[in-house]
Amino acid sequence: MAAAPLTSPQRQLLLDLELDQPRTFDNFVAGANGELLARLADLAPGSTALYLWGPEGSGRSHLLQAATARAAGQRAAPLLRGDAVGDYLTPPPGALLAVDDVERLDAAAQIALFRAFNSARLEGWTLLLSGPCPPAQLNLREDLRTRIGQCLIYEVQALSEEDKAATLRQQAAARGMRLDEAIVQWLLRHGRRDLPSLLAALDALDRASLEQKRPPTLPLLRAALQSRSDLA
Incomplete structure (x- = not known):
């Protein structure tokens, strides 16, 4: 027998469950990143x-968001993506300045970040940056790439299969x-296996199970993912 259509309150509940x-x-699932997590905390x-x-899905953006939220009471500047940085970076003295995806900085923003490095000690800023590759491989102006290379550098270690399963x-x-x-x-052997994609697939299964009032099964998961090319 077909499941009854969802009422508006039921559908709103499902929407609420999807909110990040x-x-x-x-x-944050630390895996082999315990030292990094402790330092950021x-x-x-x-x-x-x-x-x-x-790489994308490694958790570096999660860590920058967490650090920015933790520092909110210490005059933290809003977390910026590289493509949202303007010609100037002017956080208040003593602030945490976090920039995600520095490879997206345009020419003017690269100059702004370089100036921020020069002013950091005087202003008491903590700089927290992220990118998809080691500093030497970033497609940025040489002086900025050199400054980033002088940072304390951490590679965000991928989770093991056991960590993901757990x-x-x-x-x-x-x-x-x-x-x-x-x-x-099945999730660990098919489609995208970074943790955000795996959890998104779990969300899709949970949503389908609630909507259709069926237990979470492998056939239901496959059906739920058929329209999600981003998770295939």
């Missing part, structure tokens, strides 16, 4: 300059889902 949770240090104003690198099980349990092990193994 704030990125914090507590909900203890950042003090004007303490240092750090550059984190790793995270899927934990997230499913938190949602009250009884997740068959076959689903976990």
Whole structure:
């Protein structure tokens, strides 16, 4: 028998469940990044300059968001993406200045970030930057690339398959889902296997299960993902 259509309150509940949770240090799956996580959690104003690198989905953006949120009471500037940086960077004294995806900086923004490096000690700024590759491989002007290379540099380590599987099980349990092990193994062997994509696939399964009032099964997961080319 076909499931009854969702009422407006039920559909709103599903929309609420899809809203992104704030990125914090507590909900970051550390894996082999324990030292990096501890350092970021203890950042003090004007303490240092750090550059984190790793591919899309590695968690570097999560860490910058978490650090910015943690420093909110210490005059943190808003987290900026490289393509949103303007001609000037003027955070208040003692602020955390975080710039994600520095490879997206245009020519004027590269000059602005270089000037920020020069002013950081005087202004008491902490610089926290991220990009997809080591500094030497960034397609930026040489003087800025050299300054980034002088930062404390961390590669955000990819999660192991065991870490990913454990995270899927934990997230499913938190949602009250009884997740068959076959689903976990299928997710780890098909489509995109970075953690954000895996959790998005779990979201899709959870949503389909709620909408159709069916238990979460592998056939239901496959059907839910058919229209999600971004997760294939």
